[in-house]
Amino acid sequence: xxxxxxxxxxxxxxxxxxxxxxxxxCFAQIDIHIHTATGPMESHVGNVVGHxxxxxxxxxxxxxxxxxxxxxGNGENxxxxxxxxxxxxxxxxxxxxFKCRSTxxxxxxxxxxxxxxxxxxxxxTNMPQWRGLTDQDRANLAAFVKTFSERWATQKAGAPIPIxxxxxxxxxSILRGRVLFQKMECWKCHGPQGHGDGPSAATLTxxxxxxxxxxxxxxxxxxxxxxxxxxxxxxxxxxxDGTPMPSFADNIQPNDAWDLVHFLRTLQPMNTxxxxxxxxxxxxxxxxxxxxxxxxxxxxx
Amino acid sequence: MxxxxxxxxxxxxxxxxxxxxFAVPPGGGTVAGKVTYTGTPPKMKPIDxxxxxGCAKEHAASPVSTENVVTGxxxxxxxxxVYVSAGDQGSAPPAGNAEYHQKGCQYQPHVQVLQVNQxxxxxxxxxxxHNIHPLAKVNAEWNKSQPPGxxxxxxxxxxxxxxxxxxxxxxxxxxxxxxxxxxxxxxTGSSGDFSLKGLPAxxxxxxxxxxxxxxxxxxxxxxxxxxxxxxxxFKATPY
Numbered sequence: 440x441x442x443x444x445x446x447x448x449x450x451x452x453x454x455x456x457x458x459x460x461x462x463x464x465c466f467a468q469i470d471i472h473i474h475t476a477t478g479p480m481e482s483h484v485g486n487v488v489g490h491x492x493x494x495x496x497x498x499x500x501x502x503x504x505x506x507x508x509x510x511x512g513n514g515e516n517x518x519x520x521x522x523x524x525x526x527x528x529x530x531x532x533x534x535x536x537f538k539c540r541s542t543x544x545x546x547x548x549x550x551x552x553x554x555x556x557x558x559x560x561x562x563x564t565n566m567p568q569w570r571g572l573t574d575q576d577r578a579n580l581a582a583f584v585k586t587f588s589e590r591w592a593t594q595k596a597g598a599p600i601p602i603x604x605x606x607x608x609x610x611x612s613i614l615r616g617r618v619l620f621q622k623m624e625c626w627k628c629h630g631p632q633g634h635g636d637g638p639s640a641a642t643l644t645x646x647x648x649x650x651x652x653x654x655x656x657x658x659x660x661x662x663x664x665x666x667x668x669x670x671x672x673x674x675x676x677x678x679x680d681g682t683p684m685p686s687f688a689d690n691i692q693p694n695d696a697w698d699l700v701h702f703l704r705t706l707q708p709m710n711t712x713x714x715x716x717x718x719x720x721x722x723x724x725x726x727x728x729x730x731x732x733x734x735x736x737x738x739x740x
Numbered sequence: 741m742x743x744x745x746x747x748x749x750x751x752x753x754x755x756x757x758x759x760x761x762f763a764v765p766p767g768g769g770t771v772a773g774k775v776t777y778t779g780t781p782p783k784m785k786p787i788d789x790x791x792x793x794g795c796a797k798e799h800a801a802s803p804v805s806t807e808n809v810v811t812g813x814x815x816x817x818x819x820x821x822v823y824v825s826a827g828d829q830g831s832a833p834p835a836g837n838a839e840y841h842q843k844g845c846q847y848q849p850h851v852q853v854l855q856v857n858q859x860x861x862x863x864x865x866x867x868x869x870h871n872i873h874p875l876a877k878v879n880a881e882w883n884k885s886q887p888p889g890x891x892x893x894x895x896x897x898x899x900x901x902x903x904x905x906x907x908x909x910x911x912x913x914x915x916x917x918x919x920x921x922x923x924x925x926x927x928t929g930s931s932g933d934f935s936l937k938g939l940p941a942x943x944x945x946x947x948x949x950x951x952x953x954x955x956x957x958x959x960x961x962x963x964x965x966x967x968x969x970x971x972x973x974f975k976a977t978p979y
Contacts, residue, residue: 545882624869638791642911683908685871685885
């Protein structure tokens with residue numbers, strides 16, 4: 440009996456030690472000082488008002504590992520995201536430059552844009568969805584993100600780019616979109632078939648000189664800034680700031696942008712309504728289509 | 741035809757020289773000098789524009805090179821911005837537009853100086869698209885596509901900053917917007933010469949900035965209409 444009791448006591452002591460040891464890094468983490476650039480911030484998302492002081496607590500718990508105590512994207516996990524392997528580095532909030540916005544290039548996103556990014560996460564990156572957090576929590580985080588750059592204290596968000604009703608997705612629209620894909624030179628990065636392998640693809644870097652890949656439509660992965668046709672339309676108009684993807688807002692009319700959306704849907708491997716129209720058309724008329732890509736000198740195809 | 745051209749040329753050059761004469765503000769002192777280097781600057785690399793056949797063709801006869809470190813005879817350094825960095829009381833931006841061109845897959849000029857809030861028009865003179873992407877950090881970063889034949893883009897910057905400019909489609913395209921708080925600046929050409937005119941009497945800090953070799957400053961005191969000579973010497977390294 441007695442030796443067994445000793446063993447039990449010993450085991451309990453060990454377990455206790457392990458628990459304390461395991462808990463230590465948590466306490467250490469709480470001591471990390473977060474550096475912000477502004478005073479407290481609010482966010483307004485629908486009827487919800489987010490508060491940065493509350494967001495800070497959530498940030499410490501969920502975000503600091505990647506985005507870092509300074510909000511500059513240099514958290515302790517960031518070193519493992521190797522861009523040459525196709526990983527995307529965590530966002531640097533100190534620059535206040537964001538990919539997914541509803542606002543013109545060069546302007547701050549709306550609070551709702553930030554909220555949506557936290558909610559949606561970024562597919563094909565290490566940023567997960569945070570649908571598990573309440574709307575209030577996500578609004579608090581959106582408010583807190585704004586404390587990392589003074590731009591939020593001195594500038595207003597841009598005015599969201601209006602998205603007119605979608606035009607009919609018929610074969611004529613797809614064909615017009617295909618002409619635009621050539622004319623606007625989308626293929627120079629995204630490739631003639633949308634495989635992300637255009638002539639400029641290999642040399643692309645983001646604004647921090649980190650290699651970045653253009654979207655490959657044949658991968659079938661979802662779009663980073665949302666999956667609907669409206670989301671796709673918005674990307675042409677806003678551009679993805681901080682990346683090579685420019686804004687076409689000055690040069691593309693709403694109807695043209697919808698045509699381009701309809702053509703891009705044919706490049707995806709999914710059975711989109713546009714692909715269902717396009718496949719039989721290509722089977723019947725494929726040979727008449729002028730190939731996309733660099734036009735050959737001498738005026739050939 | 742020819743006669744008309746010659747007449748037009750004469751009129752323009754007359755007008756031009758007249759503008760030069762009248763542009764010089766009355767009185768004030770001048771800071772002038774030369775920017776040179778010691779050491780070994782890197783050799784500029786020839787640019788292969790094969791990915792944009794139109795541009796490659798345009799430069800086929802005289803290939804172009806990178807412009808990070810451009811030197812002239814007598815160890816002079818080109819594309820150095822010499823400007824008054826302190827002591828200037830500030831001035832309103834000039835009324836005219838600065839013009840920045842994308843031509844033959846190069847930026848012209850390589851270094852574009854702007855005053856704070858000065859309007860600029862950006863042109864695409866080529867027969868293909870460029871995306872113009874100034875990598876601002878203090879000012880707002882934006883990135884716009886500019887297809888051929890489209891009207892010039894308008895831009896201006898609210899805060900002083902040295903902003904690298906790039907085109908993601910043509911990765912060799914590289915230039916700078918230099919946004920300054922002063923109207924007293926000069927960009928060196930192949931002679932390395934600079935001249936800051938019309939400075940009221942006072943104490944100034946004059947700074948020389950080069951995209952590869954950084955900044956140097958000197959203090960100068962101007963009294964009356966004298967010309968003070970100063971020079972800047974950058975230490976060049978091969979890379």
